[in-house]
Amino acid sequence: GAGVSQSPRYKVAKRGQDVALRCDPISGHVSLFWYQQALGQGPEFLTYFQNEAQLDKSGLPSDRFFAERPEGSVSTLKIQRTQQEDSAVYLCASSPLGRPTQYFGPGTRLTVL
Amino acid sequence: GNSVTQMEGPVTLSEEAFLTINCTYTATGYPSLFWYVQYPGEGLQLLLKATKADDKGSNKGFEATYRKETTSFHLEKGSVQVSDSAVYFCALSDHQGGKLIFGQGTELSVKP
Numbered sequence: 001g002a003g004v005s006q007s008p009r010y011k012v013a014k015r016g017q018d019v020a021l022r023c024d025p026i027s028g029h030v031s032l033f034w035y036q037q038a039l040g041q042g043p044e045f046l047t048y049f050q051n052e053a054q055l056d057k058s059g060l061p062s063d064r065f066f067a068e069r070p071e072g073s074v075s076t077l078k079i080q081r082t083q084q085e086d087s088a089v090y091l092c093a094s095s096p097l098g099r100p101t102q103y104f105g106p107g108t109r110l111t112v113l
Numbered sequence: 114g115n116s117v118t119q120m121e122g123p124v125t126l127s128e129e130a131f132l133t134i135n136c137t138y139t140a141t142g143y144p145s146l147f148w149y150v151q152y153p154g155e156g157l158q159l160l161l162k163a164t165k166a167d168d169k170g171s172n173k174g175f176e177a178t179y180r181k182e183t184t185s186f187h188l189e190k191g192s193v194q195v196s197d198s199a200v201y202f203c204a205l206s207d208h209q210g211g212k213l214i215f216g217q218g219t220e221l222s223v224k225p
Contacts, residue, residue, distance in 0.1 A: 033212060042117075042202050042215030043157070056212065091157065093213075100145045100164060100206055102213060104157040 002026070004105035006092050012111045013082045021077045021108045025094030032075050033102060034067055035091040043091055049075060050097065082112045115140040119203045119216035126193055126223050134188040134219045136177075136203035144205040146170075146179050146186040147213065151200045160188075160201070193223045 005024045013019050025032050030051055035043035036059075046065065048056040051072035060067070064083075069075040079086055089109050093102035120135040138144065148160040148170070161170030163179035163186065170177050175190045186203060203216040 035213075040218070042204075042217045043213070045212040045214070048212055059212075093157075100147075100162060101159055103159075104149075106156040 004092055004094055004103055006090075006105040006108050008108060009106060010109050010111075012113065014113055015083060016081050018078065018080045019082055019110065021079075021090050021110070023075045023077070023092030023094075023105060025073065025075070025092070026103055027073075028096070029094035029103075030072075030097040031095045031102075032069060033093045033095075034075070034077050035093065036061075037089040037091055037107070039088070046077070046090075079110075082110075084112050086110060087112045115144070115205060115207050115214050117203050117205055117214055117216040119201075119219050122200075122218070122220035124219060124221050126221070128195055128223055128225050129192045130223075132188070132190040132193045132197075132221070134201055134203075134221070136186045136188065136216060138184050138186065138203075138205050140184075140205055140207055142207060143181075144207045146177070147204040147206070148175070148177055148186070148188050149202045149204060149215075151202065151218075153199070157202070193221070195223045195225055197221060198223045 032049040034046040037043040045059040049069040064080045066078045089107040091107045092105045095102045145164045147162045149157045150160045161172040163170040166181035204213045
């Protein structure tokens with residue numbers, strides 16, 4: 001079946017612009033995670049959804065970052081007033097509820113100029 | 114808090130050499146442990162996992178054993194191939210279905 005998809009794959013933004021990154025999880029996966037991966041580093045947790053409920057947003061670096069999953073499937077990560085330090089690859093992962101294995105999408109590479 | 118430390122790269126090996134990538138962790142309780150691999154230009158893929166102490170995960174000739182006494186989950190392969198060139202990430206999850214905590218990654222380059 002189809003895996004996790006993310007769009008766009010690449011995004012270039014000017015400092016101060018708002019961006020929206022989309023994640024389509026595997027059909028039927030209840031859990032959805034967002035991670036941020038800086039160049040040469042491991043992914044770092046941003047936020048977690050169980051269906052439409054955002055149960056953990058402890059990793060969001062500032063109030064400029066906002067995520068939603070209104071119908072419990074597709075999720076959007078929004079970054080307002082982008083800064084250069086927001087440049088990274090944003091990864092989305094999904095899993096069945098309570099299962100340990102997460103399935104990752106290809107990521108969105110965000111470059112803020 | 115929970116954390117994962119892995120050996121720094123890059124690691125450069127000749128084809129058919131033995132591979133070890135060290136990974137140690139700090140966690141309360143009984144985390145699940147994972148190795149993910151990122152091939153050039155591709156997304157993260159699960160390589161193997163172990164969910165309890167003394168479990169051995171294996172896949173594609175790679176193995177790792179969950180050692181609670183040494184808080185380690187070292188990745189090994191007896192004979193690497195050029196196609197194994199990638200970045201390898203060790204990770205833990207402190208409860209079933211929870212967020213992953215990753216190490217910084219180890220780049221492996223295998224030369225023919």
